[in-house]
Amino acid sequence: MAPDDPHYNPDPRRHPGLHVIAIVEAVKGALAVFAASGLELLGPAPLQRWVHELIARFQLDPDHGAMAWLANAISPHSVHFAAAAVLAYGLLHLLEAWGLWRAKAWASWLGCLAAAAYLPFDIYALFRHPGWLSAGVVLINLIVVWVLGRDLFKRRR
Structure with a gap:
């Protein structure tokens, strides 16, 4: 390829594949940050209600099983912890997206x-x-x- 070719790129590391992956990572990161914000805004009460509604809808045992454990595990502390973990995940993906866009x-x-x-x-x-x-x-x-x-x-x- 010659320098006057529109597809010419003197830096072999910078190619559209990095940018496409960067965009996907940025979207994943932004969604995770929004999800973490949603967890913090909602708090444990609606989450517990939704889990109990799922248990009732699918006629699961409300005292045993994974869904019962989940309903009992939801607390203000666990919601804050989950939100922090999801936020860290999102920020890591946003950082990766920035680095990929800049070909780091x-x-x-x-x-x-x-x-x-x-x-x-x-x-x-x-x-x-x-x-x-x-x-x-x-x-x-x-x-x-x-x-x-x-x-x-x-x-x-």
């Missing part, structure tokens, strides 16, 4: 490791629940690992 090596490392960490669970889900959705999730994570791994490999050369 640490962001490629972070994104590659995070996507690779999800792959065993995604592959397990694909075998447990085969279908287009499971296959699509595995494929997308493989593409993310490949794009970010390729970016890191190009940086080493």
Whole structure:
């Protein structure tokens, strides 16, 4: 490619794949920050009510099982803890998005490791629940690992 070509990019690390992944990470981060805010604004009472409504709707045992445990575990402290964890998750994704948009090596490392960490669970889900959705999730994570791994490999050369 020549410098007058519109697709010419002198920096091999900066390619549209990084920007696409950055946008996806920014959306995930923003949604997580909004979810954390929602947890803090709602508090435990509506969450407990919704869990009890689910237990009644699906005719589950209100004294035993995962949903009963969840209903009992919801407290102001647990909601604050969950909101803090979701906020940290969201901020990490926003930071990663910023780094990927700016073609920072640490962001490629972070994104590659995070996507690779999800792959065993995604592959397990694909075998447990085969279908287009499971296959699509595995494929997308493989593409993310490949794009970010390729970016890191190009940086080493």
